[in-house]
Amino acid sequence: MNHSERERLFLELFGANKSRIQRLCYGYLGSAEEVEDLFQEIMTNVWNSLPAFRGEARASTWLYRIAMNTALVYRKKRKRGEALTDVADERGGPQQDLEQQERLAALRTAIAALSDQDRLIVTLLLEGLSYREIADITGITANYVGVKISRIKQALEDMMTEVSHGGI
Amino acid sequence: MAEFERLQELWQQQPQPRMAPVDAEALTRALAKYGRRQDWINAAKVSAIAATMGWELAHLGWSVWSLAGLAMAAAAGALVAIDWQSQRVISRLNFAEPSAAFVRTAIDRLMEQREPFRKYYWPFLLVLAASLNLMFWSTLGSQPAWWRYAWHFIGSALPFAAYAVGRRLRIKRFEAECRPLADRLASVLEALEEHSQ
Numbered sequence: 130m131n132h133s134e135r136e137r138l139f140l141e142l143f144g145a146n147k148s149r150i151q152r153l154c155y156g157y158l159g160s161a162e163e164v165e166d167l168f169q170e171i172m173t174n175v176w177n178s179l180p181a182f183r184g185e186a187r188a189s190t191w192l193y194r195i196a197m198n199t200a201l202v203y204r205k206k207r208k209r210g211e212a213l214t215d216v217a218d219e220r221g222g223p224q225q226d227l228e229q230q231e232r233l234a235a236l237r238t239a240i241a242a243l244s245d246q247d248r249l250i251v252t253l254l255l256e257g258l259s260y261r262e263i264a265d266i267t268g269i270t271a272n273y274v275g276v277k278i279s280r281i282k283q284a285l286e287d288m289m290t291e292v293s294h295g296g297i
Numbered sequence: 298m299a300e301f302e303r304l305q306e307l308w309q310q311q312p313q314p315r316m317a318p319v320d321a322e323a324l325t326r327a328l329a330k331y332g333r334r335q336d337w338i339n340a341a342k343v344s345a346i347a348a349t350m351g352w353e354l355a356h357l358g359w360s361v362w363s364l365a366g367l368a369m370a371a372a373a374g375a376l377v378a379i380d381w382q383s384q385r386v387i388s389r390l391n392f393a394e395p396s397a398a399f400v401r402t403a404i405d406r407l408m409e410q411r412e413p414f415r416k417y418y419w420p421f422l423l424v425l426a427a428s429l430n431l432m433f434w435s436t437l438g439s440q441p442a443w444w445r446y447a448w449h450f451i452g453s454a455l456p457f458a459a460y461a462v463g464r465r466l467r468i469k470r471f472e473a474e475c476r477p478l479a480d481r482l483a484s485v486l487e488a489l490e491e492h493s494q
Contacts, residue, residue: 233307255308
């Protein structure tokens with residue numbers, strides 16, 4: 130892969146997946162400053178790994194895999210044992226009404242309470258990925274992804290109910 | 298969860314995460330650090346060139362060899378000076394209040410570091426090839442014709458081969474030193490452009 134080809138592929142991947150990867154970072158970390166840091170790190174790793182990309186997996190799956198591994202390492206490196214800060218914020222624009230903002234904030238708070246891997250899995254699910262794709266990205270079997278997701282959904286439901294009743 | 302699909306929709310429609318504002322100080326510091334590194338490298342190159350020129354004059358006097366050698370050293374010195382100057386401009390950029398145009402120019406300047414001598418390619422290589430051929434011409438006058446031609450061929454090809462090797466090394470250096478800075482600037486540019494929309 131020559132340089133211009135690498136640059137073209139990078140820009141293509143970046144353009145098509147930027148928002149999704151940013152949301153994944155945000156769902157995983159919750160702080161805008163850190164999101165930027167992690168996003169940069171993911172993009173650097175994507176750039177460095179591009180020559181090894183053979184097109185065997187779908188580009189988005191490949192990208193998510195790098196994003197996920199980078200996110201896990203990032204957190205291990207920088208936040209060893211430290212709990213996530215409260216992720217609720219006021220980022221909702223005029224297009225999102227108050228109720229939606231509250232639901233989103235409750236969802237983020239609930240996600241923040243999950244384990245590192247579960248946070249990534251649920252973020253991928255929220256992005257609309259199938260169990261099969263999540264399994265490809267995380268390296269666990271599709272069946273186990275199914276089991277995990279049903280547990281995660283239950284946990285989210287419980288936590289979001291608690292949040293809406295002022296429990297969290 | 299029955300309403301998970303609605304959460305999915307809500308999640309995917311959420312506004313883009315707001316990126317932190319440009320850390321001008323860190324960016325300026327990173328560029329200054331890059332500049333200091335280049336200063337050391339260029340100082341070493343200039344010292345080597347000056348030492349070569351001094352040695353030639355001291356040991357070879359005003360011979361054809363020393364004149365040709367001086368011409369090559371002077372050409373190399375000119376390229377180092379051009380390179381050094383553009384690197385110093387980059388290292389002094391201040392991002393206290395960056396505009397999109399300013400950042401774009403900074404990225405262009407950094408990207409030029411990938412192959413900074415492209416526009417001097419022919420003048421530089423012709424000076425090197427002519428100097429080498431002059432050296433061989435002054436030394437090989439009594440040798441058989443095929444031997445002289447062989448050396449002249451080497452003298453003409455060598456600068457091109459050396460440039461190709463130098464270019465590869467330069468690209469390696471670019472990826473290690475400039476690419477991370479250019480990536481940071483690209484994200485700054487993107488943030489500025491999004492902000493202005």
